Amino acid sequence: xxxxxxxxxxxxxxxxxxxxxxxxxxxxxxxxxxxxxxxxxxxxxxxxxxxxxxxxxxxxxxxxxxxxxxxxxxxxxxxxxxxxxxxxxxxxxxxxxxxxxxxxxxxxxxxxxxxxxxxxxxxxxxxxxxxxxxxxxxxxxxxxxxxxxxxxxxxxxxxxxxxxxxxxxxxxxxxxxxxxxxxxxxxxxxxxxxxxxxxxxxxxxxxxxxxxxxxxxxxxxxxxxxxxxxxxxxxxxxxxxxxxxxxxxxxxxxxxxxxxxxxxxxxxxxxxxxxxxxxxxxxxxxxxxxxxxxxxxxxxxxxxxxxxxxxxxxxxxxxxxxxxxxxxxxxxxxxxxxxxxxxxxxxxxxxxxxxxxxxxxxxxxxxxxxxxxxxxxxxxxxxxxxxxxxxxxxxxxxxxxxxxxxxxxxxxxxxxxxxxxxxxxxxxxxxxxxxxxxxxxxxxxxxxxxxxxxxxxxxxxxxxxxxxxxxxxxxxxxxxxxxxxxxxxxxxxxxxxxxxxxxxxxxxxxxxxxxxxxxxxxxxxxxxxxxxxxxxxxxxxxxxxxxxxxxxxxxxxxxxxxxxxxxxxxxxxxxxxxxxxxxxxxxxxxxxxxxxxxxxxxxxxxxxxxxxxxxxxxxxxxxxxxxxxxxxxxxxxxxxxxxxxxxxxxxxxxxxxxxxxxxxxxxxxxxxxxxxxxxxxxxxxxxxxxxxxxxxxxxxxxxxxxxxxxxxxxxxxxxxxxxxxxxxxxxxxxxxxxxxxxxxxxxxxxxxxxxxxxxxxxxxxxxxxxxxxxxxxxxxxxxxxxxxxxxxxxxxxxxxxxxxxxxxxxxxxxxxxxxxxxxxxxxxxxxxxxxxxxxxxxxxxxxxxxxxxxxxxxxxxxxxxxxxxxxxxxxxxxxxxxxxxxxxxxxxxxxxxxxxxxxxxxxx
Numbered sequence: 001x002x003x004x005x006x007x008x009x010x011x012x013x014x015x016x017x018x019x020x021x022x023x024x025x026x027x028x029x030x031x032x033x034x035x036x037x038x039x040x041x042x043x044x045x046x047x048x049x050x051x052x053x054x055x056x057x058x059x060x061x062x063x064x065x066x067x068x069x070x071x072x073x074x075x076x077x078x079x080x081x082x083x084x085x086x087x088x089x090x091x092x093x094x095x096x097x098x099x100x101x102x103x104x105x106x107x108x109x110x111x112x113x114x115x116x117x118x119x120x121x122x123x124x125x126x127x128x129x130x131x132x133x134x135x136x137x138x139x140x141x142x143x144x145x146x147x148x149x150x151x152x153x154x155x156x157x158x159x160x161x162x163x164x165x166x167x168x169x170x171x172x173x174x175x176x177x178x179x180x181x182x183x184x185x186x187x188x189x190x191x192x193x194x195x196x197x198x199x200x201x202x203x204x205x206x207x208x209x210x211x212x213x214x215x216x217x218x219x220x221x222x223x224x225x226x227x228x229x230x231x232x233x234x235x236x237x238x239x240x241x242x243x244x245x246x247x248x249x250x251x252x253x254x255x256x257x258x259x260x261x262x263x264x265x266x267x268x269x270x271x272x273x274x275x276x277x278x279x280x281x282x283x284x285x286x287x288x289x290x291x292x293x294x295x296x297x298x299x300x301x302x303x304x305x306x307x308x309x310x311x312x313x314x315x316x317x318x319x320x321x322x323x324x325x326x327x328x329x330x331x332x333x334x335x336x337x338x339x340x341x342x343x344x345x346x347x348x349x350x351x352x353x354x355x356x357x358x359x360x361x362x363x364x365x366x367x368x369x370x371x372x373x374x375x376x377x378x379x380x381x382x383x384x385x386x387x388x389x390x391x392x393x394x395x396x397x398x399x400x401x402x403x404x405x406x407x408x409x410x411x412x413x414x415x416x417x418x419x420x421x422x423x424x425x426x427x428x429x430x431x432x433x434x435x436x437x438x439x440x441x442x443x444x445x446x447x448x449x450x451x452x453x454x455x456x457x458x459x460x461x462x463x464x465x466x467x468x469x470x471x472x473x474x475x476x477x478x479x480x481x482x483x484x485x486x487x488x489x490x491x492x493x494x495x496x497x498x499x500x501x502x503x504x505x506x507x508x509x510x511x512x513x514x515x516x517x518x519x520x521x522x523x524x525x526x527x528x529x530x531x532x533x534x535x536x537x538x539x540x541x542x543x544x545x546x547x548x549x550x551x552x553x554x555x556x557x558x559x560x561x562x563x564x565x566x567x568x569x570x571x572x573x574x575x576x577x578x579x580x581x582x583x584x585x586x587x588x589x590x591x592x593x594x595x596x597x598x599x600x601x602x603x604x605x606x607x608x609x610x611x612x613x614x615x616x617x618x619x620x621x622x623x624x625x626x627x628x629x630x631x632x633x634x635x636x637x638x639x640x641x642x643x644x645x646x647x648x649x650x651x652x653x654x655x656x657x658x659x660x661x662x663x664x665x666x667x668x669x670x671x672x673x674x675x676x677x678x679x680x681x682x683x684x685x686x687x688x689x690x691x692x693x694x695x696x697x698x699x700x701x702x703x704x705x706x707x708x709x710x711x712x713x714x715x716x717x718x719x720x721x722x723x724x725x726x727x728x729x730x731x732x733x734x735x736x737x738x739x740x741x742x743x744x745x746x747x748x749x750x751x752x753x754x755x756x757x758x759x760x761x762x763x764x765x766x767x768x769x770x771x772x773x774x775x776x777x778x779x780x781x782x783x784x785x786x787x788x789x790x791x792x793x794x795x796x797x798x799x800x801x802x803x804x805x806x807x808x809x810x811x812x813x814x815x816x817x818x819x820x821x822x823x824x825x826x827x828x829x830x831x832x833x834x835x836x837x838x839x840x841x842x843x844x845x846x847x848x849x850x851x852x853x854x855x856x857x858x859x860x861x862x863x864x865x866x867x868x869x870x871x872x873x874x875x876x877x878x879x880x881x882x883x884x885x886x887x888x889x890x891x892x893x894x895x896x897x898x899x900x901x902x903x904x905x906x907x908x
Contacts (some may be wrong), residue, residue, distance in 0.1 A: 015163040015220040016191040016202040023163045023218055027147035031165050031218065034149045035132035043145035050160055050222035051145040052206075052229045052657075056886050065160040095724070128159040131216075148219040152210050154407075161226040162204045162217035164188050169213035169439035169447075171408060172204060175339045177227065177635050178558040182503060183211045183408060185442050197227070197610070198558065207635060207657075212395065212408045213439065223906045228657065231611050257488030267707050277364035300691055300732060316668040318651070324663040327646040328674070329681025330627050331551060332752045335644065336620065337632040338567055340653045341671070343478075343533040347409040349417035350502055350534075352763035353493060354527035355476040356382040362536070366420050377421035382419060382478045386526040389507040390414035391423045392432060393460040395447045400424065406540050410505065410531055417529075432458075435515050446471075448519050459513035461523055465494040468506035473523040479511075479524050492530055501566020502530040531568070538672040539571045545675045547572075550751030551628075554604050556614050558583075559635060561607040568605050583608040586616060600626070614640040624755070629776070631674070633658050648674065648831070675748075679741045683743035685781075690816050691735040692760060693768055698731050698809045705779045705805065713795040717783050717801040722858050725848065730806050734813040737833035744818065744827055771815060774878035782874040786867065795861045799849075800871050802860065806845050807875035810838055815882045819890070823883060 015023045025033055028039075035043075077099065083092035126141040131149040141159035144150070150162055158172065164186045171183040178198050191202050204217050206226040223229055272278060309319050326662075339345050352359045352368075357380070360369045367374045368383070377383050391414060396407025398415035405412035415425055432451040440447040446463030461468060469490055475482040494504045508523040543553050553573055557564050561580040568574040581603045601624045606617060614630075619639055620626050630637070631643035633654035641647030641661040649662035650669045659665055666673050702723055708718045718726075760768070782804040786797040813834055817826035828834055848854045863871075 001700070005548070013220065014193060014202045015218075015457040015486060015648060016195060019190055020163065020165045020188050020218070023220070024165070027218060029147040029149060030217060031131075031149050031216070033134045035145070035147050036133055037147055040132065040143075040145055040148070043147065045394075047144045047145055047225070047550060051142050052223060082783050091627045097728075121664065126157055126159060144219055144222055146219050146222060146225075149216060150219060151214070152204070153214045154210050156210045158204045158206055158208045159211065160206050160219045161221035162219050164202050164204060164215055164217045166217075167213065167215040169441075170215040171212040171440075172209065173209040173211050173409075174198075175345060177205055177208055179185055180409065185213065185440070187442050187508040195899065198608070212739045215800050231548050231635055231657065241515060263707065264687065267710055275580055287549065299729065300695070300735045300739050301688060303736055304684055304687055304691070312664075312680055313675055316651075316666060316670065317673050317677050318667055319663065322590055323644050325424070325569060327663075327681060328402075328629060328677045329683070329685045330615075330678075330752055331629045331646070331678065331681070333552045333554060333621055333626040334546060334629045334631060334678055335554050335556055335614075335621070335640070336671075337634060337637050338555055338564060339533065339558055340633040340650060341631050342539050342555065342567055342571055343535055344652060345533060346855070347413040347531045348501070348534045349413050349529055350532045351497070351530040352383060352386055352417070353497075353530070354380075354382040354386050355480075356380055359383055361417055361420060363416075368420055375901070382526065384423070384509050385477055385509065386529070387418045387423055388428065389460040389462060389526060390507055390529060391418035391425050391428050392434070392451060393447055393462045393507075394425065395437075398425065410503070410872040413531055414529065438519070450513050450515055450519075452515075457513050459510040459519045461478050461508045461510065461519060462505050465504055465506040465528060468508050468523065469525060471519075471521050472508055472523040473521070474524040476524070476526070490525070497528065497530045499562055501560075501563040502532050505529045505531070533563075535567060535570045536671060538670055542672040542675050543572050545672075545748065549675075549678060549748045552604070554606070554621075556606040556609045556617060556640075558609055559607060561605075563603050574604050578605060579603060580605045580607050582606070583610055583613045586613045611636045611639045615643055616641050625754075626751070629674075631671070633669075651906065652904075661768065679743070679748050682747045682752075683741070686743060686747070687697075687739045687741050689759060689764065690741070693764055693771070694738060694813065694816055695731055695735050696760075697768045697771035698790045699727065700768060701775035701805060702726065703803070703808070704772060704776035705783075708776070709783065714780075714783060715787060715797050717779060717798060718805070719798070719859055722798075722802050722860075726802075726806055726809065727859055729844050730809055733837040733841050734810060734834065737831060737837035738813065738816055738828070739832045741827055741831045771812065771878065771882070773814065774881055775805060778808055778874045778877040781877075782870055785870060785874075787788070790866065790870070792863065792867065793861075795859060796863050799860045799863050800867045802858075803845070803849075803863070803868070803871035804874045806841075807871060808878050810841055811875060811879040813838070814879060819886060823887070 013026060015026075018026070020031070029035055075348045080092055080095040080099070083089075127138050128141045128144055129136060129138055130144065131137075133489050136151065144160045148160075149165070150159065152170070164170065165188060167187050170186040172184050172186055184198075184201060186204060187201055189202065191200055197205075203220070204215075205228070206221075207228045221227075221229070312319055336342060343822060348363055349361050352361075357370055359375070359377075360372075361367075362369055362374075367376050369375065377387070394407070394411040394414060396405055396411035396415055398405035398412055398419070400416075400419045405415060412488075418424070418428075429451075432453055434449050435452050435457065436450040438446075438448040438450075440463070444463070445467040446461055448459050448461045450457055450459050455880050461471075469482075469487045472482055472487075474480060475486060479541065479681060490506075494506070497504045506528055507526045509526060510519050513519055546553050555568055555573060559799050561582055565574065565578060565580050566838065568578065569576055582599060583606070586600070586606075586609070597620060600617075601620050609617070614637070618630065622645075628644045629646045629648060630640045631648045632638075632641055633650035635657045637649075638657045638661040641649060641658060641663075646664060647662040648664045648666060649658040651659065651665045651667040654662075654665070654669075664677070702718060705717045706723075709715070739787045783797055783801040786792040786800040787794075792800065814828055817828045821827065848858055849860055849862075
């Protein structure tokens with residue numbers, strides 16, 4: 001009894017392991033007639049359209065919601081509610097303005113990137129030629145159903161997973177799916193049961209490209225039931241790695257929340273216990289909460305990331321998510337595909353071996369070399385004859401002026417190499433007209449073309465070395481005798497080339513071929529042609545730059561181990577004797593002992609990897625504490641792109657599925673762009689850390705000033721609205737100037753920071769506390785001197801303390817230089833944005849004092865020249881103290897180094 005037809009939604013049917021007749025019977029179709037329209041409608045209802053689910057479009061509301069998913073923003077919202085409860089309308093309006101500004105900046109920047117990414121993901125509609133009701137017709141590919149009979153030709157994109165039912169020299173490019181550089185010959189013979197993807201020569205996979213020949217096939221899977229659909233489901237099920245920056249900012253926000261609540265509660269309780277009015281202490285608690293919250297932090301962080309995103313877009317790196325901008329800066333390991341990422345995804349003739357010698361080709365300068373020196377190929381008849389066969393025995397086309405070809409990649413490479421010797425296909429076929437072609441036959445592994453030459457004919461032959469040599473009994477232009485010993489020697493040379501990761505073809509000629517007779521023997525062997533998928537020109541330098549930055553570069557490809565090792569050596573990723581780990585070794589991943597897993601995690605080259613194995617590999621690296629960036633362009637890379645901490649896809653050659661899964665798209669496909677992105681990411685983190693210290697120390701100073709004044713019974717040194725003015729005006733502009741810094745010169749010379757390192761370590765928190773206390777003490781000195789020494793009133797004293805802390809926070813920006821830099825020449829003083837920010841803030845402070853509307857809103861009173869002099873003098877104290885401490889520390893360090901040198905110097 002015929003088994004009921006099933007799709008991959010239930011029990012997968014291994015069509016590759018059964019004959020064409022058995023597959024047709026399974027799907028209930030006569031290949032000569034096809035399905036009826038009624039049956040198509042029934043199956044379409046059962047299996048659905050032939051579509052692979054794409055990522056949902058990001059809605060406007062979702063983009064807006066992202067901007068509020070922050071603990072600091074939540075804390076600001078709480079402060080807003082409290083301000084409304086206590087009718088502090090101006091304060092509430094200011095906090096609301098912060099929330100709106102931050103959300104608007106983030107929304108606008110992310111929206112631009114998200115919509116650009118979605119435009120890249122639009123897939124063009126494709127058609128398919130099917131046989132239904134005994135007639136051939138064109139239909140939309142999404143209307144295909146299991147059992148349909150489809151006809152394909154060179155240039156077509158395979159519209160569904162299909163069992164090959166007829167093949168005329170049919171070859172398919174599966175590099176996007178498997179990572180295999182060369183086209184795969186497809187035939188009707190069944191494959192072994194449970195064959196791996198790369199062994200399924202009887203199956204055409206959805207999304208691959210027909211590069212040669214024609215054929216027909218029976219659809220075995222559509223939509224989610226295809227191999228590409230299965231990978232899409234892996235992408236949906238893969239958990240995206242969190243950004244280190246998101247984790248760090250979240251941790252910092254939680255710390256701030258508890259600190260704020262604790263401070264407000266302690267001060268309020270102490271005040272109420274000492275008999276002060278509850279309303280006054282509630283207002284004071286709000287002031288402390290407002291002072292503790294760095295309102296400018298989310299705005300400046302968003303602007304810093306947005307500016308980094310724009311700078312990276314200028315370098316052809318399109319980033320979808322703001323936090324992803326910084327992730328590359330913390331990356332410790334880059335996992336990259338090979339085909340189309342490290343390599344050009346095209347074939348080049350690397351070497352030509354003839355009886356007269358071994359030749360290599362310099363493609364950059366378009367010359368042929370022998371022993372490293374340019375030669376005139378016309379002086380070597382053996383070389384010219386071998387290249388001529390490669391040009392004639394071909395169905396490809398190549399435009400030497402445009403540098404572009406169509407057809408089988410190896411044939412295109414042969415035409416390009418022939419052009420370097422002045423052998424152009426059109427001219428040669430005019431001289432030697434083709435009268436017959438015997439297409440590539442998987443059984444004989446040879447292709448033959450017969451050409452007219454004068455009154456006779458000759459045959460040009462190319463194919464697998466073992467098959468061509470078996471049919472040859474002569475060698476070279478002189479047609480010397482070729483015996484078994486000679487054949488074995490040439491086969492040994494072919495094996496050596498293959499061991500180096502090169503693909504090898506043999507070329508031969510039959511000088512007296514008949515115009516209609518197939519050529520089976522009597523060939524004259526001319527030599528071997530070795531091909532490779534060349535590394536991209538910028539890869540070696542980029543890999544070296546990554547390594548100098550302390551980042552491991554690891555290859556994971558579906559290609560052959562020898563090919564992977566060859567490319568890894570060529571780009572500087574591995575030594576000649578490096579070990580290649582295969583997917584088969586990872587197939588027992590769950591059973592692998594911890595020691596073996598650690599050994600695997602230290603490998604640099606992984607070959608014959610399936611999409612699932614790449615996921616396992618990323619999980620292994622992440623468990624070892626690595627921050628993983630995944631680079632790929634194929635369908636098979638998509639799940640790994642999603643799971644990695646940051647996924648990077650190629651924009652030109654990358655597949656739609658890969659671009660959809662990625663966080664970043666390289667619009668120019670240049671691997672070197674990643675080096676710039678890493679530098680940008682590190683600078684962004686350094687800048688975020690720098691302005692975080694700046695903002696937090698300023699806020700701590702405000703908290704300490706208010707808290708100590710309350711406990712000491714002094715006038716309130718700052719009103720809540722004055723604190724908001726400081727946090728949103730005089731703090732934000734210098735902080736953003738710090739965020740816009742260009743970074744230190746050695747940013748790529750140091751190793752990446754530890755993923756476990758917090759945004760602010762103990763050393764940074766000590767700096768926050770020391771800076772905050774210094775500014776607070778200077779402000780309290782000004783307040784006390786104004787109130788008790790110079791006899792200013794309460795409101796005037798508050799104004800002086802406000803001016804003191806505002807100016808001190810401006811000068812404080814110069815304390816953000818690194819300890820190793822000079823006093824006058826450092827990253828802060830060289831940052832032009834710092835000077836613009838200082839000028840702007842000084843103008844705003846003057847406006848707050850002199851503009852009546854602002855002065856009234858902020859409760860600022862005139863203090864005269866004496867009050868200004870006191871505020872300026874006290875505001876400079878923290879800057880002078882810190883710079884003096886840095887100079888002292890540097891002097892001590894230099895003395896210590898000098899003593900060590902003197903001790904280690906040889907005694908006279």
